[in-house]
Amino acid sequence: MVTRRNIVHGAVFLITTLLSTAGIFLLLEAEFLFIVQVILYVGGIMVLFVFVIMLVNLDVSMRQVQFNRQWFVAGALALVLAAQFLFAIWAGRGALRLPAMAAEISPKNTEAVADALFSHYMLPFEIASILLLVAMIGAVVMAKRRVG
Amino acid sequence: MPFVLPVLYAVVIVAVLPLLAGYIVLMERKVMADMQARLGPMRVGPHGLLQPIADAVKLLLKEDIIPDKADRLMFWFAPLVSVTMALLAYSALAIGPVFQIADLNIGLLFILAISSLGIYGIVLGGWASNSHYSLLGALRSAAQLVSYETAAGLGLISVLLLAGSLSMKDIVQAQSDQGVWFGFSVPFGFFIYLVGSIAETNRAPFDLPEAESELVAGYMTEYSGFRWSLYFLAEYANMVVVAGIATTLFLGGWLRPGARYHEHIPGTGVEWLDALPALLTLGVALYSLSLAPKQPVKIQKIVMVLVALLCLGVAGVLGGSLFAPPAVMQGIHGAFWFMAKVFAYIYAFLWIRFTFPRYRFDQLMRLGWRFLIPLALVNVIGVGVAIVLRQQFAWGPIVSLIPTTLGTLGVAMLLAKDDAPTATAHLVDGE
Numbered sequence: 001m002v003t004r005r006n007i008v009h010g011a012v013f014l015i016t017t018l019l020s021t022a023g024i025f026l027l028l029e030a031e032f033l034f035i036v037q038v039i040l041y042v043g044g045i046m047v048l049f050v051f052v053i054m055l056v057n058l059d060v061s062m063r064q065v066q067f068n069r070q071w072f073v074a075g076a077l078a079l080v081l082a083a084q085f086l087f088a089i090w091a092g093r094g095a096l097r098l099p100a101m102a103a104e105i106s107p108k109n110t111e112a113v114a115d116a117l118f119s120h121y122m123l124p125f126e127i128a129s130i131l132l133l134v135a136m137i138g139a140v141v142m143a144k145r146r147v148g
Numbered sequence: 149m150p151f152v153l154p155v156l157y158a159v160v161i162v163a164v165l166p167l168l169a170g171y172i173v174l175m176e177r178k179v180m181a182d183m184q185a186r187l188g189p190m191r192v193g194p195h196g197l198l199q200p201i202a203d204a205v206k207l208l209l210k211e212d213i214i215p216d217k218a219d220r221l222m223f224w225f226a227p228l229v230s231v232t233m234a235l236l237a238y239s240a241l242a243i244g245p246v247f248q249i250a251d252l253n254i255g256l257l258f259i260l261a262i263s264s265l266g267i268y269g270i271v272l273g274g275w276a277s278n279s280h281y282s283l284l285g286a287l288r289s290a291a292q293l294v295s296y297e298t299a300a301g302l303g304l305i306s307v308l309l310l311a312g313s314l315s316m317k318d319i320v321q322a323q324s325d326q327g328v329w330f331g332f333s334v335p336f337g338f339f340i341y342l343v344g345s346i347a348e349t350n351r352a353p354f355d356l357p358e359a360e361s362e363l364v365a366g367y368m369t370e371y372s373g374f375r376w377s378l379y380f381l382a383e384y385a386n387m388v389v390v391a392g393i394a395t396t397l398f399l400g401g402w403l404r405p406g407a408r409y410h411e412h413i414p415g416t417g418v419e420w421l422d423a424l425p426a427l428l429t430l431g432v433a434l435y436s437l438s439l440a441p442k443q444p445v446k447i448q449k450i451v452m453v454l455v456a457l458l459c460l461g462v463a464g465v466l467g468g469s470l471f472a473p474p475a476v477m478q479g480i481h482g483a484f485w486f487m488a489k490v491f492a493y494i495y496a497f498l499w500i501r502f503t504f505p506r507y508r509f510d511q512l513m514r515l516g517w518r519f520l521i522p523l524a525l526v527n528v529i530g531v532g533v534a535i536v537l538r539q540q541f542a543w544g545p546i547v548s549l550i551p552t553t554l555g556t557l558g559v560a561m562l563l564a565k566d567d568a569p570t571a572t573a574h575l576v577d578g579e
Contacts, residue, residue, distance in 0.1 A: 006219075008219075008222070008272070008275060009221075009222075012222075012272070015268070031252070031253065031254045032254060032257075034254075035254050035257040035258055035261050036257075038261040038262075038265070039257065039260065039261045039264065042261075042265060043261055043264035043265055043267075043297075044264075044294070047264075047267055047268075047271070047290055047293070047294060048290075048294065050268070050271055050272075050275075050290070051271070051287065051290045051291070051294075054271070054275050054283060054286065054287065055287075109253065109254070110253065110254065110314060
């Protein structure tokens, strides 16, 4: 994603990354989170990203120098990360097997999420929704002011 | 082997769908011709019945052009995204109680998510063409989809509240249990989804992304040949998908009309209404046969007889399954009724297309944000109230929704009244 000069290609790579994240949810048998990830991030937010990116004049940004070439730092960080991955894989080598398909897929995934949200985590859920509402109203007010 | 049947269904769908899309195009041209008092395609095959095949061959033989300044990779990739997503959505549609690839417990959300990914095909294709018309078409498409997806989703929520499930099978089952198609119990949900689905599939009167008079052909201006036909296939496949969603959620899916009416044909265990599909197709077969001698050319006579034989075969399957085990009969007849409802919905699409003129872009946005979304919110709240009435005071499934429908109707009239002066004031200002 970060190696692409063309920002639209970068956005497409970001989409595939988000789809892969959704795939991890699916492997964990959290179907509802999987589909919400796809709908919200891939189907909603990234559409807006691409929408805005397409309006940018790409010819200019392609010619600009976008990167500071710091090969040494980047290489060192990549090595550390690779070592961490290798260690994690090595430490969990016994579990690197796909579990046998469950005889019956648990049908209550959506209900389980709803139960947790509306009983145990009621307060944080409501706070988050009020925050979103405030943000939305704020955005509308600011947009209105600029027009008027 | 649990995978054999789903794989078979998938192969059937992928193989049949391009043909189906071709014939929906023919149906569109014929309906358009009929509404404009013309004949439509008449040359290729009797009454133009082979026209889709001729069109397909022509498209495959056309030169495939990639513009010089286009982004080649994305140009190549974008139509594939469109068509893949359109086909993938079929994996969760329940075409009858048996004919379904996978009964996901998040079925409806899956279909919505997948079909909303199809927008990337349009947006990336429009951008990759490196043409102003294409880019404008793609931008309009993205804006339109984001606006109307919200409204259509809120329209669907009213049904989810009533059904209490996201699985396509359970939603149809809930309609069977409650004894009413949800289109009748929440008419406003149905109306909002109808408008939203027309906008989502970029059909007239909301076909601004490909408005010929303004943008040549919108996002597919630079496409030709096979890639262009992929876009076209995706558009028609998406039409079938939204029609399938509407059928499942609002029109009772594979349920037979008059499911409670059990009058038997005397002397047999067969119900009159179950015999209806077979009799209908038999009638079509006989009609085609009677038309055959009137065809002008010998080859057209032969094709007409073949069509009659095809209808006769379908009638045989539909009639024969009446005496088969109930599971087989339910599967075949369920698929018949599902497809019949899907085509009725598509016919409504075409009817609307040839009736209404195209919206202007600001009108489109105003309709979406100022009318449909508030209306959908009121409708969802009303359905919540109705469910409380049903659970607390034991009102019937239809009676409890009457106050909701009337209340939503009132709000709709209020919104429409509010909106009317601004629409004309806008024109007077000359903006």
